Structure formats: C-alpha cells, structure tokens
Amino acid sequence: MNQLKNKLKKLLFITLCLIPFAGYPRENTSGKSPKEKIEAYSKAHNHAGILVLTTRNDSIFTHTAGYANAAQKTPVTESHLFEIGSASKIFTAIAVFQLIEENKLSLQTTLNTLYPDGEIQALANYEGQNYWDKVTVEMLLNHTSGFIDYLNIYDSDEEALEVFSRKKEYTFDELIHLSAGHGDAHFVPGDRFKYSNTNYIILGDIVSKLSEMPWKTYIRKNILEKAGMENTFFGSEISPENHRRLMTGYYGDKTTQIPYSLAGSAGEIISDVYDLRKFLLFWSQGKFYKNPATFRQQISTGVHSMSTQSDAVKYALGTMLVDETVGHGGQTFGFQSYLAVNPQTHDICVIGINNAAVSGISLFMSLE
Secondary structure, eight states: OHHHHHHHHTOOGGGGSSSOOOOOOOOOOTTOOHHHHHHHHHHHTTSBOEEEEEEETTEEEEEEESEEETTTTEEOOTTOBEEOGGGHHHHHHHHHHHHHHTTSOOTTOBGGGTOOSSGGGGGGEETTEEOGGGOBHHHHHTTOSOOOOGGGOSSSHHHHHHHHTSSOOOOHHHHHHHHHTTOSOSSSTTSSOOOOHHHHHHHHHHHHHHHTSOHHHHHIIIIIHHHTOTTOEETTTOOHHHHTTBOOOEETTEEOOOOHHHHGGGTOEEEOHHHHHHHHHHHHTTTTSSSTHHHHHHHHSSOEESOSSOSSEEEOSSOEEETTEEEEEEEOSSOEEEEEEOTTTOOEEEEEESBTTSOHHHHHHHHO
C-alpha cells in the first residue's frame, strides 16, 4: 500500500475532473487518527469544508471539518450537500449497462448507427480521415475515443472559469460544437486512453435516445429511486430549499459555481454522504442490474492505465480502479469528491470538499 501511495503522489489527476486539477501542498498526517487527519487537511487548505463517510466491517464513521461558507464561517454538517462532479459518470455508465441488458445496444455498437449524420461526426476526424464508423460505445465508456474534451479547450483554469461561469443553458449540440470545433481528435479511436467529458455527454444522449426519456428522468427512475436516494439531485433541477443545503463552492479563495447544463451527464449530480453510501453499496452488490455479473463486467472490461507514467490508477467502463477499490473522483468549478468501494468487502469511502483546488483523492489516500 505504501508503494501505491508513492506512485499516486507522482500522478496529475487532471483526468479525474471536470476541469484541470490544481493541488495544494500536502501535510504529513501519519500517526494521526482519521478525525485528526481530516481536521488537519481542512486547516491546511484554508478551512475547506470537508465531509467524510467511511465504512469498515459494517461500522460507519463520519466526520465533518471546515466551513460550508467561508465568509460566514458556517460549520459543515452531515446534512450539507456537495457537487460530486465526474463521479456522476458512474451513474451514466450504469444506465448504459442497464440498456445493454435490455438488448438496446452493446459495447460494440458503433456511433454511426446512432448518429448517422451531423456535426458530431467531426469528433472522429484525425489527420485527414474520419473514423466515426469505428467509434464504439465501449470507447466512450473507457475514454479511448480520442475526442477533444469540450471542458478543457482553454489554456488555463482562469480562462475556463471566466468563459463557462456565465449564466447560460448549454444544449447537447452546443457542447458537441465546442468539442468538434476545436480541431481533430487526439488519435485514431481505440488507440489509447485520454479522458474526455465529451464521451459522457454523448453517452447521456444515447441513454435519452434509447430509453425515450431524458437522461435525468432515466437516472431518477432506474438508479436514485431503486437505491432509495432521497437526498440526491440534479443541479439543473434542484429546488431552492435543497439548494440552500449545498455548501458554497470555491476555486482557491474565489466563489464559483458551474453551469449545471455544462456538466450534464458528465457531472451535474449533487448529493450527500449517506445517499452516496447507499449508491456504492447497491452498485457493488450488483443490484442495479438484472444480472449481478454485469457489475463484474463493468469493472473488469476495457481497462487502461490513466497515466503513461504509472499503473497505480486504472480506468474500466465508467469507473476508476485504485488498489482494491472501484469508484470515481470528481471536480467541478467549486468542489472535489471521491467515491470508492471495495467490491469484495463492500467497505466504502465517500469524500466531499467545497474547494475545486483541494484534492479529494489525496485525502482518500491519507485515510487508507
């Protein structure tokens, strides 16, 4: 485990997030209790608001630290909500596998059969050729499509925050245009791994097409309601009452909020630690699927390393693989999250942080 931690410290976790990761220096917390580690981590990052839930052998540990609102010095409580960012991708991937179980598509379904025309085909342009008929659903799920990431087309975090923080409702076509209009794909589809939020915007649209209902409606009916998740919401639909439970989001010391239609099926879900525990337990037990073996297929198929410099973190079909756990990290303009579950023991870790510049996975590793 120590060797794994050393490898992880060398990685840049840009690929976990909706926007590029910017880390702060980490404090050595060895020898401290979990509560002391969480408190120290919050204080080291300007009293960032942190919620943590872990389970081990059916014993539940929770702790909160820092401020839900820094200006008002409002303490974080267990009832606070946070944006989970790209951890939403697990939900979208589950929806795709449910539709596969219903024989509405397969991992090898090519995108030209779902999108026979339109600007979207330009996503697969590479060095004078178009490979649209070669891109499969599996390549979207495990980020091997090569598609430009519409959220990472700007040169700096600050420029992205300035452009995307404007109050605007983004449509599917607009997000595709942002990506396709930026130039060729990174490589021939299927050649290698490169994380792209564009993949999951397309998968959300595929879910809508094949289920004949909006992605959010499908997720609500087939995931949230199944798992009894009553404190999980879509940012674009959250009520004013529940929005007041959301911690204030920050990027460094700047208050920020992502336009939720920009995140969509790649990252607009808001939740709390208890609902996310329900979700991870339900998922790892295979209960979202007709066949529990589908879960094993999801976490073991199409596996690629997320870094060319290390195999410490891998990616399967909508999930990261770290040591013995599966899950996902997330980052929005104002939050980071990390969700992890051990498929064998069903031990769980859920982390929510209200600062996009404070690493959730680093805290996760310090608690392991």
